[in-house]
Amino acid sequence: MPSSEVAKLAGVSQKTVSRVFNDEPYVSDEIRQRVISAARELGYRRNNAARQLTSGRSHRLGVVSLGTALYGPASLLVGIERAARALGYALSVVNTAEGDADGIVGAVETLLNQGVDGIVLSEPIDLGPIRLVSDVPVLSLGQLPGVTAPLVITAGSTADVPARMATEYLLGLGHRTVHHVAGPQRWYSARERAAGWRTTLLNAGITPPEMVEGDWTAASGHAAGQRLAADPSVTAVFAGNDDMAIGVIRAMARAGRTVPADISVIGFDDIPVAAYVNPPLTTISQSFDSLAATALAALVRGIERPGETPLMNDVQFGGIVVRESTAPPRS
Structure with a gap:
């Protein structure tokens, strides 16, 4: 179908249709949407090969x-x-x-x-x-x-921000410190989450306890949980992802320590299964x-727009999803 039909239905010139489908500037949003709607109604598809020759881009x-x-x-x-x-x-x-x-x-x-x-x-x-x-x-x-x-x-290099949120949340519940089950430290995001946890504790005047490193899997979280369950002073754990948090909760149950009555656990990612484990997992939601x-x-x-410096808009984290794996410590 010729582009002239699209132009006629949209009430614009063929040049304007060409500008819209070549993603050229200086076309208002209202006209751009009118052209796109007309093209959809007529079943028009742009010629991508011609588009590449015209614009010099492959899209x-x-x-x-x-x-x-x-x-x-x-x-x-x-x-x-x-x-x-x-x-x-x-x-x-x-x-x-x-x-x-x-x-x-x-x-x-x-x-x-x-x-x-x-x-x-x-x-x-x-x-x-x-x-x-x-x-x-x-x-x-x-x-x-x-x-x-x-x-x-x-x-996307700001994973320290939600890690601080998680640590501050547990401290706000009344826990005296927060232990961290970290992801593998060769991962940038694992380092950022550990840095956010550590900085939050230091800012609160708390010496960070020894970090336990996992590998993102539930099995590594379970191994870390077994180690933490043996320490009766542990009351709060921030895990670097939800899989490791689930492993921690399983280890606590096997050690006879109840979550969250004895130990609060918070994860990171809000994976689909997080709401359905026992207890449902408090976690950080990522966008x-x-x-x-x-x-x-x-x-x-x-x-x-070569030559311009594009500005990045702020990316908002989903925040803390509070479920049943966290609570104030025993009095």
Whole structure:
């Protein structure tokens, strides 16, 4: 179907239709929506090959992501796909293996050879010094130093904020200190959560107890819980994710310590099963979709308006979801 039919139905010129479907500026939101609605009504689909020739862009983003089924990275990848689609971009995803620094460099090269307009790095692990060079804008979801590109945007490296919220919440219930079951410290997010916990205790004049490191799994949380259950002074535990928190609760039950009467436990992520374990888990809810939408909007602005410095809007965390695994300590 010719674009002239879309122009006629929308009451605009063919040039305006072309501007809308080439994502050019200087078109009002009202007219843009009118053109899009007319195109949908007529079943019109833009010619992406012609669009690429006209704009010089592929409208495709490359994503380098750790190949894992862990809830956080997997949920973030889903959010990235949704956000990209809403912005009119397709995705090419290359998964990497944990501990493979060369794999990240190779993944970026693969995506650049495919002609992507921008790169999204969703790599949560510190693999040591990495030298990445890109000739298109790069969005790093978390800390990843050593990136050289026309534009580098960093987002999502604020996990210390909700960790402080979790620790402050337990202290506010009356617990004298909070123990921490941390994620593996080669993960940037695990370090940030541990830093938020530690800073909160220090600011309250409390010497942080020894941190117990897990590997994000319920099994590692169970092992940490067995160790903490043997210490009668432990009354509150902040776990770096919900799986480890569930493992802690299981270990406490097996040791004869009741949650939350004897020990309060709070997790992080608000995974779907968190509301249905026994007891239902108090946790920190993460806004993966909000982070992805905000960060990708900044990346696309950087792609489509070269020379400008796109500003990142604030990303709000979902906050504390209070359930039945936390309570004031015994008097």
